[in-house]
Amino acid sequence: MKKILFSVALLSAGMMCTSCDQDLLEIEQKATSSTGNFYKTDADAESAVTAMYATYIGEIGGNEGIWSAYITGINYASDDVFAAGGDMADHTGFRELNEFRYDASFGPVSTLYNHIYKAIYSANLVINYFGGELADTPTKKQAVAEARVMRAWAHMLAAQVYYQPPLVDHLITTDKPSNDISQKEIFDWCVKECEEAANDLPERKGQSDKEGAWRVTKGFAQFVGGKSALFAGDNAKAASLLKPLVESSNYALVPGNRFRDLFHVEGDGCEEKIFEFNYTTNTAIGGVWGGSIQRGRWMVANVLNWRGDDIVGGGKNPQICATGGWGGGSINQDFAHKMLANDGDSYRRKATFLTSDEFFYDATLCPWADDVEAGGKLSTRAEKEFDENRGITKSAGSFSRSDVMEVKMMCHPKDVDLSVGDNCNNTNLCLARLGEAYLLYAEACLASGNSSEALKYVNKIQQRAGSKTISSSVDLQTIQDEKQYELWFEGCRWFDIVRWGIAKQCYDKVLDNIPLQWDEYWNPSDGSAPKTKPHKLYYKIHHPFADAGIKLQFVAGKNEYWPIPQTVIEINDQMHQVRGWANN
Known part of the structure; x- marks a missing residue:
């Protein structure tokens, strides 16, 4: 594809004068084409x-x-x-x-x-x-x-x-869209579209073809069609569409020691990517808002980076973080503990979150300013345990954080273009990768009665991950667990637990169970003086809504989906709310 830069101009509709020469109105507008003349070649x-x-x-x-x-x-x-x-x-x-x-x-x-x-x-x-x-x-x-x-x-x-x-x-002209078609019909339509379109799409040109990960190929059509078929409940169709994709030599799982690269610039366009949005720094965009924000995912970096205010040294301490952030996207501690028990010291787990020991003391995974590997002076565990230049200092407790620290989607120093700023994450946004395709295919095979094929692809995921748990048999629970371990914060979990019919039981376990995190060094759990205990993360669960007399709840038959926006309902009489939202 040609590398084409687009600039967008905002046109004023106001007239700055009360009269003008009629001849001037008949001058042909420059640099424009009618749709009849443009869509030709x-x-x-x-x-x-x-x-x-x-x-x-x-x-x-x-x-x-x-x-x-x-x-x-x-x-x-x-x-x-x-x-x-x-x-x-x-x-x-x-x-x-x-x-x-x-x-x-x-x-x-x-x-x-x-x-x-x-x-x-x-x-x-x-x-x-x-x-x-x-x-x-x-x-x-x-x-x-x-x-x-x-x-x-x-x-x-x-x-x-x-x-x-x-x-x-x-293209909508005078007609109005309606929402009377069923969920299955929508997913079935997606399948049909992908099957028909695949005939006119090229294959990716091998595992090193980066543009083949940035532009729609036959592989992405197979992915979207197969995933849609699974959501439509057509498992046999899903398996048949995904099979050529997972067997294609144009893609491969990255080795375990490169798993973390999948979520950072080092992994852009790699052999595992099926389709992703290709971000580039556009220095042609000027101004404060254009220059600082619209060149990269600026706010995403700030939102998902660790809370700089809570950490000694703020922004870049530990030096794994590109800049201090706002501490969003924290990992639920119950899931983290479950993954730690399953994965142990796997590549996948360490690329998803760090334990307390790794956060404070592993200078390879998480260097602090005083670590020798970070250009500092401390090398032994004993020296680091009482280092006053590291740790969580917030006396009120770091909000919604526990005894682990997620790292998967955090903006690392290499993810940014420093000519723009240290908070513009230029990592590509992946919509489809082979790891997910393997698990979609495994689920479709299991549901279609081919458990040996399902186990084969679940094992490929576990072995690449470096997990200490390698399954000898497979059932739906195994696949559900592996999808959560493999795809945390990759936009899959919500849709999966709804599709599996387990949403309410999953949400009921976590609602209003908010952890607050402290560091034993700065805020000892036994109330003793600060700086008398080694650095160690601990947390306590709080129930702020219950304490205020408010009961949070997931309503089955309603909260599995978001409602149709009220603004859409108000301007289109062919649209209406469905399920539990129809009564609100």
């Missing part, structure tokens, strides 16, 4: 599909003030993530997702909906102007196929987030 098709990708990156992968509707919104709706932050009053908009305190008027609910359907519109433009009989060259056919798969992915996402969202398979 192969070059036009390439430009149109490139614009579609730019729209998806901005709408799905972009920031929403201090958060991302897709990245944080979907993951904060999981049972194994705390929205966290500074305290109960911080980032409440995030935490309302985490605590089921939102309604149809809640900002994130409408924001993600709008982003999804704006992205779908950009795909429909390509399909409308180059599809059907107009697709008279291989280039145009490929452009349309790419748009169909991206449109299918967006509809799959919409049906995972909102129950019975509208299926918009054409």
Whole structure:
């Protein structure tokens, strides 16, 4: 694909004078083309599909003030993530997702909906102007196929987030979309779109083909189609679509010692990536807001980095963190302890979270300013145990944090372009990787009666992870556990527990169980004087809502999905709330 830079201008609709020469109004506008003249050539098709990708990156992968509707919104709706932050009053908009305190008027609910359907519109433009009989060259056919798969992915996402969202398979003119089509029909439609589009898509050109991870290929069509089939309950179809993908020589699991790279710039476009949004630093965008924010996922870095205010040295201490952040996206301690028991010292576990000992004393995994490996002076455990230049100092306790520290999605120093700033995460946003495809395929095989094939691919995941637990047999619980270990904070958990019918039991275990974290060195648990005990993380569970007389609850038949945004209901009489939201 040609590397094309797009600049967007905002046009004023106001007239600055009360009269003008009529002849001036008849001068042809420069640098514009009508749709009738533009959508003609192969070059036009390439430009149109490139614009579609730019729209998806901005709408799905972009920031929403201090958060991302897709990245944080979907993951904060999981049972194994705390929205966290500074305290109960911080980032409440995030935490309302985490605590089921939102309604149809809640900002994130409408924001993600709008982003999804704006992205779908950009795909429909390509399909409308180059599809059907107009697709008279291989280039145009490929452009349309790419748009169909991206449109299918967006509809799959919409049906995972909102129950019975509208299926918009054409450019809307005077008609109004409705939400009367069933969930299964939406997923089945996604499957059909991907199957048909795959015929006009190229294969990835081997494991080193980075552009093959940044542009829709046959492999991504197989992924979206297979995943949609699984959500439609068609396990045999899911297995048949995913089988050629997991067996393809164009992809491979990265070795265990590179697992952490999958979530940082070192892993961009690697052999495991099936499709990801390719972020680049665009220095052509100027100004404070353009220069500092719109060149990378600025706010995502700040939100997901450790809480700098709570840590000695703030921003870059420990030096694994690019800059001090706001402490969001904390890992649930019960899940972390479960994963530690299963994985032990695996590559996967250490790339997901650190234990207290690793956080304070392992200078390879987490160097502090005084560690020899970080250019400091301390090398022995005994010296580090009473080092006053490390640790958690917040006397009130670090909010929604326990005796472990997540690292998976944190912005590392190499993830940033320092010419822009140390809080602009330029790591690509992955939508599909082979690790997830293996587990989707394993589940489809198990449900279809092929347990030996399911075990084969579960074992591949466990062995790559370096897990101390390698299964000798497989059941659904095994796959559920492996998906949680492998894919924590990758936008899968919420949708999976809903699909498996276990959402309520999962959420009921975690609601209003908020950990507060301390460091024994700075705030000893026995009330003794500070600096008399070695650095060690500990936590206590609090129930702030129950203490205030408020009962948080997950309502079955309602909270599995977000409501249709109230703004959509108000402007479109063909849309209505469904399930438990219809009564609110």
